[in-house]
Structure formats: C-alpha cells, structure tokens
Amino acid sequence: MKKGYKALLDEANAVVETIDAAEARTLHGRGDVVFVDLRDPREREREGTIAGAFSCPRGMLEFWIDPESPYHKPVFAGDSRFVFFCASGWRSALATKTAQEMGLDSVCHLEGGFTAWRTAGHPVEAVVAKPRT
Numbered sequence: 001m002k003k004g005y006k007a008l009l010d011e012a013n014a015v016v017e018t019i020d021a022a023e024a025r026t027l028h029g030r031g032d033v034v035f036v037d038l039r040d041p042r043e044r045e046r047e048g049t050i051a052g053a054f055s056c057p058r059g060m061l062e063f064w065i066d067p068e069s070p071y072h073k074p075v076f077a078g079d080s081r082f083v084f085f086c087a088s089g090w091r092s093a094l095a096t097k098t099a100q101e102m103g104l105d106s107v108c109h110l111e112g113g114f115t116a117w118r119t120a121g122h123p124v125e126a127v128v129a130k131p132r133t
Helices: 005-015 021-027 041-047 058-065 090-102 113-119
Strands: 017-019 033-037 081-085 107-110
Touching (some): 005 090, 021 081, 081 113
Parallel strands (some): 081 107
16 A cells, blocks of 8 residues: 555645634634535434535535536536535545535635534534335
C-alpha cells in the first residue's frame, strides 16, 4: 500500500475547513447554506438526517458536481456554502478535499459528522425508505 486512509485523511484535514456541530448549527436553516449528506441511503433511513439536508451518496459526488457530467445536479451550480457530512467525518473530509479540487470553493465539513450533530441534540428528521426494485 502506497498510502493508507489515515494519510489521505491527514492530507484532507490539512487543507479543508472543518466546523464543529455548534458552528454548523448556526449555519443550519440559512438560505445560502446547503447541508450535504454523503451517507448511503440505508444509513440515512436507519438513523435519519440533518433536517433539510440534500442527499448525495459519496460515490456520486464528482458526477453530481461537474456541470459537464450527465448526472450533474443544479444544487452544486449555485453560490451556496456547502456543509458536507457523513457518519463520523472521514468520508466528508475526503469529499470536501475532492470538491475543492474540482472548483467548489465554499465548502467545509462537519467534524464528527452526523453522530456529533445528533449527540449535540440538533434537529434530525426521519428518512422514509424508497421502495427498492
């Protein structure tokens, strides 16, 4: 192995903005801020999500950000500030670094992820499972 996940996380955390749950709470609900849930749909269904968060499974992030991709999502084309989160802050750190490298300027990630948010008692909403085909 040339580089393990710990080295990748160290590199990401050295260059991305990290905010804690208290700071994230002050941003929550603002019209110019989009919370992006990078977790798998099954995680979201099992645990809920930050109220109002946009769901973007980590595996689709690059495709949804890039306006030249056939999978592009307009939410990433605006002038919003983005707060990425996952379960514990690992995937979101890596995703934030990738998004910055792609040119998404106003992006940070939630230290401790959804777990930190929920533990702090901040608003959580249930996620209804979509029918699987």
